Amino acid sequence: MKKYSVFSLINNAFSYHQNWDVAWRDPEPKKEYEVIIIGGGGHGLATAYYLAKNFNIRNVAILEKGWIGGGNVGRNTTILRSNYMHNANNLFYEKGMQMWRDLSQELNYNVMYSPRGILNLAHSDAQMNTYSRRGNSMRLNGIDAKLLNREDVKKMIPFADFSSNCRFPIFGGLFQSSGGTARHDAVAWGYARGADDHGIDIIQNCEVTGFDVSNGKIKGVQTSRGNIKAKKIGLCVAGSTSLLAEKLNMTLPIEAHVLQACVSEPIKPLLDQVVTFGAGHFYCSQSDKGEMVMGGDLDGYNSYAQRGNLPTIQHVLTEGVALFPNLSRLKMLRTWGGIMDMSMDTSPIIDKTHIDGLYLNCGWCYGGFKATPVSGLTFAHTIAKDEVHELNAPFRLDRFNTGHLIDEKGIGTKTWIS
Amino acid sequence: MLEIKCPYCGKRSQNEFAYGGDATIKRPKLNTEVSDEEWDTFVYYRKNPRGDHLELWQHISGCRQWFKAKRNTATHEIIETYELSSNKEEHS
Secondary structure (H helix, E strand, O other), rough: OOOOOOOHHHHHOOOOOOOOOOOOOOOOOOOEEEEEEEEOHHHHHHHHHHHHHHHHOOOEEEEOOOOOOHHHHOOOOOOOOOOOOOOHHHHHHHHHHHHHHHHHHHHHOOOOOEOOEEEEEOOOHHHHHHHHHHEEEEEEHOOOOEEEEHHHHHHOOOOOOOOOOOOOOOEEEEEEOOOOOHHHHHHHHHHHHHHHOOOOOOEEEOEEEEEEEEOOOOEEEEEOOEEEEEEEEEEEEHHHHHHHHOOOOOOOOOOEEEEEEEOOOOOOOOOOEEEOOOOOOOOEEEOOOEEEEEEEEEEEEEEEOOOOOHHHHHHHHHHHHHHHHHHHHHHHHEEEEEEEEEEEEOOEEEOOOOOEEEEEEEOOOOOOOHHHHHHHHHHHEEEEEEOOOOOOOOOOOHHHEEEEEEOOOOOOOHHHOO | OEEEEEEOOOEEHHHHHHEEEOOOOOOOOOOOOOOOOHHHHHHHHHHOOOEEEEEEEEOOOOOEEEEEEEEEEEOOOOEEEEEOOOOOOOOO
């Protein structure tokens, strides 16, 4: 792999940028691999990358039904944060935040990491108390958190509704200054280029149609491009997890739901941070192109459709306008949807399964993007060592039987109830 | 916008309804010995099919009745809705 640098940029300018190397190959699938990762999204690509880099396992294929980065890694609102309450989540996501800081250098690919800060707004005294508790929990785990009062918030986002007759007045907020955004597509492409550089085969347009299991051990997969053998297989298919699990006669504590997001027409720089509305479910940031990137609730019914309906968009944007009245003048550029693998305690599952050699990475609900590096790191560890990493040890599948749930919000799949 | 046919009120817009989830889940019988596994399965585990899905809805801003709907989770098409008391065979 030729490194990207200012010199390679100048060099290629002389040939009018016609001679850049391809970022990753388009190989034919081999008959057998040591490890197969199903799903060429952020988590799958990152897992393959760390399998090669940290464990020197390079005989790996990533099988992707469509094209890499076409699923949730290209459909999220790009928010990075680790502002959780429970230790398991705090430690896991904060490791991710540390990885984001160096990711562009690590991958030699600009993921446009932007630690612009994330501000969760509070609209009552009770909510301020909750945020103070959560902030303390974060600080005990070494994560930066700052409780802001109304005046602090007003300095940050003066165009929010601070009027006296506002329905949900802003009391203050919890600010994580290391939170922010990253360019989601670049994350997928950067990991793909890095994985390919380590000799990993990225096989697109290759749908897994079945599994070969004998004597409780995984032997390989049947795909639309032929049968492929493998000693170990990792599932990284987010919203489609239940469908593949069904082929293995597994039922999971997961429901598929559609989550929509939208962007406005681009405007001049307005919003410096990521801001969430605390009296409902609305979050907003401004992209480098100037679009306001917004999201909120799930549509609220089981769905595999990757598109939702307008009532939810209207509901979410009503909250947006309640927070930022000036949003009401903006035109919407586009909306889209992605399929969330909603786990029953709203926390992910990274684990081995009862089938020897089959590993599971799912249940990301709608917090998967920020976890991409740390999910890849811990899942690669789980696959390579056949045991969970200390960071994903709390995120095992059997917690739904042992009662060790990580119920950060206690709302499970019905997040619209909060 | 989904249009959902309430068995009692007829076709109304999605705004009037609340979703109640998978209707095929059966609560273990009362006053019988229930194993942990049975209980966990009832509480947490879902078939989560892509395609026809039998589910509960409530006409919460209308007659407030609960009813069942057979809906396609891939296309959002609502195939039919009927009263809870209806003895139609449940898919599984």
